Amino acid sequence: MALLTPNDLININKQLQEADSTVQRVTGLDIKGICKALYGTFPGSEKVGIVPVTSGNGIIGNFSASLNAITQYFGFESFVTDMLDVSGYYEAVRNGAEIILMADDYTFLAHNLKNGKMANNQPCTGIIYAEIASRYLKADSKNVLVVGLGKVGFPGAAHLVQKGFRVYGYDPDENFLQRAVSSLGVIPFNPEKPKKFSIIFEATPCANTIPEPVLSENCVLSTPGIPCAISEELRTKYDVQLVAEPLGIGTVSMLYSVL
Numbered sequence: 001m002a003l004l005t006p007n008d009l010i011n012i013n014k015q016l017q018e019a020d021s022t023v024q025r026v027t028g029l030d031i032k033g034i035c036k037a038l039y040g041t042f043p044g045s046e047k048v049g050i051v052p053v054t055s056g057n058g059i060i061g062n063f064s065a066s067l068n069a070i071t072q073y074f075g076f077e078s079f080v081t082d083m084l085d086v087s088g089y090y091e092a093v094r095n096g097a098e099i100i101l102m103a104d105d106y107t108f109l110a111h112n113l114k115n116g117k118m119a120n121n122q123p124c125t126g127i128i129y130a131e132i133a134s135r136y137l138k139a140d141s142k143n144v145l146v147v148g149l150g151k152v153g154f155p156g157a158a159h160l161v162q163k164g165f166r167v168y169g170y171d172p173d174e175n176f177l178q179r180a181v182s183s184l185g186v187i188p189f190n191p192e193k194p195k196k197f198s199i200i201f202e203a204t205p206c207a208n209t210i211p212e213p214v215l216s217e218n219c220v221l222s223t224p225g226i227p228c229a230i231s232e233e234l235r236t237k238y239d240v241q242l243v244a245e246p247l248g249i250g251t252v253s254m255l256y257s258v259l
């Protein structure tokens with residue numbers, strides 16, 4: 001289980017702005033446009049209450065403040081509670097929050113108290129990064145490489161299969177790979193016999209997970225994985241369109257999914 005660090009979240013507004021312009025360049029839509037297309041929803045005047053949670057490894061510096069900046073960047077009204085945990089939840093509801101955002105070490109959820117809908121960060125992150133990848137305007141085929149088939153990668157792969165893409169998958173954990181092959185029809189990717197892709201979606205907690213031979217010039221790499229899947233050197237060499245941001249894209253996917 002990978003936890004965010006305060007360092008990952010430094011300058012979250014700048015990271016979001018840069019990600020938003022890359023998404024726009026790659027797909028023709030900004031992140032809000034992607035969310036609208038994905039979920040068919042649009043925010044009204046929902047108020048978001050963000051509750052800091054101390055359990056397990058405790059408060060992550062910058063986490064609640066970053067969620068507040070992210071929700072406001074995407075046009076929601078939001079606030080962070082002064083109190084923590086159960087008292088914070090009580091404060092959020094008492095102060096008119098309609099959507100609650102909170103996370104412990106295992107689950108980061110959004111719960112819309114008005115309509116009862118609830119979202120989990122991992123599938124919502126996988127689905128939106130996969131959706132962004134799938135909309136690459138300069139894609140040369142319907143082939144997609146998915147690297148990492150865990151809690152984020154698997155739902156992203158499922159989304160791509162559902163959209164009609166030919167999904168090649170790789171995970172060093174044979175059980176995870178087999179689950180994707182048997183339940184989704186993913187084609188096992190053999191790194192010993194590489195082929196080139198113009199669309200790659202990555203979701204692992206490791207660096208340098210993209211083998212050089214799979215990169216085609218100007219390919220898109222859509223990856224929520226932390227640390228980044230590709231070195232600066234390879235990114236420059238192949239002019240890779242990199243969509244990577246530590247918290248905001250997954251969070252707005254959660255918010256739109258509960259509207």
Ligand code: NAD
Nearest residue numbers: 002125148150151152173203204205224225226246247250
């Ligand atoms: P997970 O542990 O459930 O899955 C990771 C998968 O990657 C595992 O199946 C593992 O076998 C596989 N893997 C490891 N090394 C690999 C390699 N070299 N090549 C291919 N596959 C490899 O983790 P997760 O919950 O799916 O999260 C994945 C990453 O996404 C983590 O870094 C997490 O912090 C990050 N994440 C980011 C956001 C965001 O908003 N940016 C949101 C959620 C999760």
Ligand code: 2YH
Nearest residue numbers: 004052053059060063103105108
């Ligand atoms: O980062 C995490 C976990 N990886 C779970 C999210 C799943 N992608 N949790 C954040 C913990 C935040 C902390 N409890 C706080 O500051 O409130």
